[in-house]
Amino acid sequence: MNTLYIEKTDRTPEIDFSVGKLRIWGTFVPENPAEFYLPLHDWLKNYSIAPATETVVDIGIAYVRGYSMDYIEALLQEVIMLNNGNNQVLINWYFSADNISVKAGEYLSWKLEHPFNFVEIEEI
Numbered sequence: 001m002n003t004l005y006i007e008k009t010d011r012t013p014e015i016d017f018s019v020g021k022l023r024i025w026g027t028f029v030p031e032n033p034a035e036f037y038l039p040l041h042d043w044l045k046n047y048s049i050a051p052a053t054e055t056v057v058d059i060g061i062a063y064v065r066g067y068s069m070d071y072i073e074a075l076l077q078e079v080i081m082l083n084n085g086n087n088q089v090l091i092n093w094y095f096s097a098d099n100i101s102v103k104a105g106e107y108l109s110w111k112l113e114h115p116f117n118f119v120e121i122e123e124i
Contacts, residue, residue, distance in 0.1 A: 091116045
């Protein structure tokens with residue numbers, strides 16, 4: 001399976017998806033969230049056919065607008081669906097003390113009924 005790499009911009013995060021490792025890192029305020037989300041969704045759809053036995057998701061969001069959070073939630077929901085008896089999904093939610101993204105992560109963990117590992121770092 002090919003990797004999916006999208007370089008970060010001022011408005012979009014770095015996306016680095018490979019078998020067993022998904023990374024979303026940076027600011028998530030794309031001008032068109034649906035358009036930005038589509039290749040991520042397509043990649044996950046293909047990945048779900050034969051996922052790794054362990055998929056680790058690393059998320060570090062420096063800033064996100066409310067409606068863009070819906071796309072992060074949808075993406076995580078797709079990944080969590082891979083979690084079953086044969087496959088395990090681990091989600092690491094990175095946050096910095098000067099940013100409120102930990103609250104967003106706690107909310108998503110609760111809403112999606114999947115535990116997240118919360119990791120405080122100096123800067124995203």
